[in-house]
Amino acid sequence: MSTAPSTELAVLPPALVPATVFAPGGVETILTKLEADVRTAAKDLDISTDKGRKAIASLAYKVARSKTALDDMGKGLVEETKKQVALIxxxxxxxxxxxxxxKDEVRKPLDDFEAAEKARIERHEAGIADIQAMPLFSGERTTDDIAARLAEAQAVDTSGFQEFMARAEKAKETAVATLTAALENSRARDAERAELERLRREAEERAAREEAERIEREKQEAAARAAEQARREAEEKARREAEEAERRAASERERIEREAREAQERAERAERDHIEAERRAEEDRKAAEERARQREEAAARQERQRIEDERKAEEEAQRRREADRTHRATVNKAAVAALVTAGLSDAAAKTAITAIAKGSVPHVAIAY
Structure with missing residues (x-):
């Protein structure tokens, strides 16, 4: 049996510095050496003897203490690093x-100016929108309503719209023209309705008068016929016996009943004719109102389309102006750069290009 190595193995090198241990590659170097030393020391220990088993336990204990020592070093370094990080x-x-x-202090005057400028522009835009909306009404509108709105549009003051004055004046001109046309149409409709009402009343009065005349005429004719019949009956009465007189009386009753029925039928026919005349007059009135409504709707559609076309034209013109300004600025900048390259100072180059662009330099122009 071989002799067991010493269990007094120094697992960790003495005087380790945490910054050195946890420098790049430091931990790997220490662990590699520690693993090699421990495995070498443990390789020849005899597990079958009490001494060997105690040596293994002692060696494992030293490895555990090394682990704790290294971990404590790392923990202390982390705490110190955290303090430095907290300060940073x-x-x-x-x-x-x-x-x-x-930054906010320096920018505040610019922010205040931009906010005021935005509010000013929005205020002018809202004012123009209000003028453009003046021809629009919600619900029913009378001729007096249109006249009042026209007076209001004519009284609009566009002098305070600054650079938006041209648009405000155009909106006012459009609103006044639209309301003027609407007022004329409304007055025409009022006159047409009044004329239709007059014609209806005249038709009713004429029909009533003609019916009264017809009834009176029929009464007179019936009276004349009755008188003639009475005369004939009187002549016949002298030649006939009592039974003939009775027959005449029966015949007379039948005649009177028949004439009464005929008179009733004529009265009913006259009533039907009167109702038909009223129905035709009402249909004519409704047709006239429908034609007037259709003319008004067509005029409103045309006006809305015209306003939309003007808005689109203005937007396209604005886009073209912006594109032209951008293009001119690009060309001018390139020209300034070329003059600087040719030897002029930046200020002199800008002054020259500005003068050329304004047409102040004879026989020289910039091709945009």
Whole structure:
């Protein structure tokens, strides 16, 4: 049996420094050497003897202590690093807060100006939208409503719209023109309705008068016929016996009943004719109102389409102006760069290009 190696193995090198241990590759170097030393020491220990078993237990205990020592080193280094990180983070927060405040302080005049400019533009845009909406009504509108709105549109003051004055004046002109046309149409419809009402009343009065005349005429004719019949009956009465007189009386009753029925039928026919005349007059009135409504809707559709076409044309013109300004700025910038390359200073180059662009340099122009 071989002699067991010493169990007094020094597992960790003396005077280890945490910064050295946890430097790149440091842990791997220590662990590799520790593994090699421990395995070499454990290789020849005899597990069958009490001494060998105690030596193995002692060696394992030393490995455990080495693990604890290395872990404690790392833990202490982490805590120290965390303290340094906390100090750095605190400084970072101070940097962020103070420089953000400085940025806000420096930018505040610009932000205030931009906010005021945006509010001003929005105020003018809203004013133009209000003018454009003046021809629009919600619900029913009377001629007086349209006249009042027209007066309101004519009284609009566009002098305070600054650079938007041209658009405001155009919107006012359009609103006044639209309301003027609407007022004329409404007055025409009022006159047409009044004329239809007059014609209806005249038709009713004429029908009633004609019916009264017809009834009176029929009464007179019936009276004349009755008088003639009475005369004939009187002449016959002298020649006939009592039974003939009775027959005449029966015949007379039948005649009177027949005439009464005929008169009733005529009265019913006259009532039907009166109702038919009213129905035709009502149909004519509704047809006239429908034609007026259709004309009004067509005019409104045309106006809405015209307003939309003008809006699109304005947007396209604005887009083209922006594109032209961008293109000119690009060309001018390239020209300035070329002059600088040719030897001019930046300020002199910009002054020259500005003068050429304004047409102040004879026989020289920029091709855009």
């Amino acid at each position: 983070d605190a400084d970072r927060r101070v940097i962020r807060d103070r420089l953000d405040a400085l």
